[in-house]
Amino acid sequence: MRWLLLKDLQILRRSPLLVALLIVYPILIALLIGSALSRGPGNPSIAIFNEVPAEQRTFEVGGSSVNADEYLPQLSRSVDVVSAESREEAIRLVEQGRVLAAVILPPDIAEQLASGRRQPTIEVAYNGEDPVKQRYVESVVKARMADANAALTEKYEQVTLRYIDMLRDGGELTILGREVPILGLRDSRRILDSVIATLPRDAPERTALDQVNRFATLAIQNLGVSTDVLRSVGEPIAVRQTVIGGRRTPLDDYAIAVAAAVSLLFLTVLLAAGLLALEREEHAFSRLVRGLVSKLGLLAEKVGLAALCSLLVTLALLVGLGLFFVELDFARMPLWLAALALGSTAFAALGVALGGLAREVRAASLLAFLLSLPIAFLALVPAGSVSGWAADAIAVVCALFPFKATLQALDVALNDAPESFAAPLLHLAALTGLYVAIARLALRRFA
Amino acid sequence: MPNAGNNVAARGDRDAAAPPGRDAVPALAVAGLAKRYGERVALRDVSFEAGAGELVALTGPNGAGKTTLLSILAGIQPPDAGTVSRPPGEIGWVPQQPAVYSKLSVAENLRLFARLERVRDVDAAVRGMLEQTGLADRADDEVGRLSGGNRQRVNIAVGLLAAPPVLLLDEPSSSLDPRQRERLWEFIAALAARGTTVVYSTHNVQEAERHADRVLVLADGELLFCGTPAELEAAVDGEAAARGARDFETSFVRFLHERGH
Numbered sequence: 143m144r145w146l147l148l149k150d151l152q153i154l155r156r157s158p159l160l161v162a163l164l165i166v167y168p169i170l171i172a173l174l175i176g177s178a179l180s181r182g183p184g185n186p187s188i189a190i191f192n193e194v195p196a197e198q199r200t201f202e203v204g205g206s207s208v209n210a211d212e213y214l215p216q217l218s219r220s221v222d223v224v225s226a227e228s229r230e231e232a233i234r235l236v237e238q239g240r241v242l243a244a245v246i247l248p249p250d251i252a253e254q255l256a257s258g259r260r261q262p263t264i265e266v267a268y269n270g271e272d273p274v275k276q277r278y279v280e281s282v283v284k285a286r287m288a289d290a291n292a293a294l295t296e297k298y299e300q301v302t303l304r305y306i307d308m309l310r311d312g313g314e315l316t317i318l319g320r321e322v323p324i325l326g327l328r329d330s331r332r333i334l335d336s337v338i339a340t341l342p343r344d345a346p347e348r349t350a351l352d353q354v355n356r357f358a359t360l361a362i363q364n365l366g367v368s369t370d371v372l373r374s375v376g377e378p379i380a381v382r383q384t385v386i387g388g389r390r391t392p393l394d395d396y397a398i399a400v401a402a403a404v405s406l407l408f409l410t411v412l413l414a415a416g417l418l419a420l421e422r423e424e425h426a427f428s429r430l431v432r433g434l435v436s437k438l439g440l441l442a443e444k445v446g447l448a449a450l451c452s453l454l455v456t457l458a459l460l461v462g463l464g465l466f467f468v469e470l471d472f473a474r475m476p477l478w479l480a481a482l483a484l485g486s487t488a489f490a491a492l493g494v495a496l497g498g499l500a501r502e503v504r505a506a507s508l509l510a511f512l513l514s515l516p517i518a519f520l521a522l523v524p525a526g527s528v529s530g531w532a533a534d535a536i537a538v539v540c541a542l543f544p545f546k547a548t549l550q551a552l553d554v555a556l557n558d559a560p561e562s563f564a565a566p567l568l569h570l571a572a573l574t575g576l577y578v579a580i581a582r583l584a585l586r587r588f589a
Numbered sequence: 590m591p592n593a594g595n596n597v598a599a600r601g602d603r604d605a606a607a608p609p610g611r612d613a614v615p616a617l618a619v620a621g622l623a624k625r626y627g628e629r630v631a632l633r634d635v636s637f638e639a640g641a642g643e644l645v646a647l648t649g650p651n652g653a654g655k656t657t658l659l660s661i662l663a664g665i666q667p668p669d670a671g672t673v674s675r676p677p678g679e680i681g682w683v684p685q686q687p688a689v690y691s692k693l694s695v696a697e698n699l700r701l702f703a704r705l706e707r708v709r710d711v712d713a714a715v716r717g718m719l720e721q722t723g724l725a726d727r728a729d730d731e732v733g734r735l736s737g738g739n740r741q742r743v744n745i746a747v748g749l750l751a752a753p754p755v756l757l758l759d760e761p762s763s764s765l766d767p768r769q770r771e772r773l774w775e776f777i778a779a780l781a782a783r784g785t786t787v788v789y790s791t792h793n794v795q796e797a798e799r800h801a802d803r804v805l806v807l808a809d810g811e812l813l814f815c816g817t818p819a820e821l822e823a824a825v826d827g828e829a830a831a832r833g834a835r836d837f838e839t840s841f842v843r844f845l846h847e848r849g850h
Contacts, residue, residue, distance in 0.1 A: 145701055145704045145705055146701075146705075149690065149693065149697075149701050152692070152693060152697065153690060153692040153693065156692045156731075157692065424688065424689065424690050424691060425684055425686040425687065425688040426688045426689065426690060427688075428660070428663075428665045428682075428684055428688065429682060429684065429688040429702075429747070430705070431665070432663055432664045432665050432677050432682060433664060433677050433678050434702075434705040434706065435705065
């Protein structure tokens, strides 16, 4: 078998373009996926045309000044804002595809906000040519408007709470530029208490003043809890997140595991499938298996070579990432190696099964590529994000192919994810046996 | 094949004497071979013998079972019934398409297969085969860059590395031009002259008639004829004469047709 191994290495050495493609392509794909997963979507560009005159952007809410421009950063927090000089320019930017949408603030928005009588409405224009883009714009605009509304609500809440405090404790209110003292319920009750104390027990005014005093006491007590009530109105539901089982791995670290698994998948499956199909394409298969090497030995050689090559490349990828880009715990390298070894062996077994089914290298490579892409994609679909039957189907596919188990093993090895390490490794070992058996059956077609 | 020298085995020369070893213990004995692929019968009770140094041509129309018979003799697939006197390890196999690695050089291919064949002195075997096939000056060339004829030489050389007493060739001349074909037959005749039993398939009946000591005619898995080229010629010519036909190939087709094929 070692002579076959050396032969395959010689052939690989003489195919530098193929080897370069096999190494560069999966690494590129892995880095792209890893980058996309860890960073999320980039900020979309949105054009804003503010029709409100600059001098009218500050308005009074209950005697408190509010500047509408302060709330624009809420919009630009997760979008890149492009200022437009006119409504036409904003629309043109959308048509030219330079921005995702245009937000047009009407000239009377400040007035409407100040009056509180009518709900102000802003205009959002976007290109609906693409349903995916349309949905994305809707969700982005809704989310940003919710942020702006929340910020305004907070401002209104502060103003209202100040009034309530003043009503309860007294203070000074500015009316027409003059400071007007406000007595407050507490002081009113104190005055009432002192007045009632001076009255005879049977004085007829006493009953009426007692009623007013009880009202003041009740109002003070209830206004005391109004702060919490108002906060509840502003943010009715607070979220407390509890991770039940599953992962706590940060997204960036998980992306490294995904990048490694994708790299390992493409490289190993393509290499193993191609190496086996080459034996048939070169017509050497029948010569080899007539006593020179057993069919199982031939499969073992291809699996071993493909797994070893891809393990080394992926390990180099991880070491490179760990040294220059992300923080990886190199003390866990024995676990990395175990995960990479089992993962690459299972992928290689899948590769030889595909190589056994195909008649030539190109067909085997195409088959390997066509299969690898959806396997990786499906394994990355979050559970619960699809309907019941689709989730079940995805779970079955993930169990039948080695990507998900490899990803889990790598996540534990790289990120110390709180999951079992043995379970995915055993899963991979079982899949290796299954695919080698399929490959062995497929080789009957080779003869 | 330059080193075949003058041991050319034009059939006229070989007819003068009995084929070498024909009367001795057969180098290859096949008895009652049968093979089915599902409902289709690929081989039906095929039996024959070949002596040491004998050139045996296996001919017949496409789908006759020639390749199936050779692949069973080579040990690539098992028969459903019947026996072959030698194990696959004692039989050299040269498939129709050159079964060598195009990214390896001639010498590397020979060295690889010599090691896989567990040849005792690998370097000597490779050197000897390069000399024998006239490929010594192309030893370091990648096989993928060789002409079809030279690739076929490497293919045959690999089959001969273990010095097998019996060599099987599946349509060895099918992809060669006339000049390469002549050189190939010279080489094969020289092998036979040195005592190697050569069994080859061809769908060209005239090639079988010209380059064989014995011809086996196979059709639909059935062995229709086993005899010398002269006996085949007599059988075919007899029928041709009865019908006034002159062309041997046409007569051979008629010969098969008369036997229900």
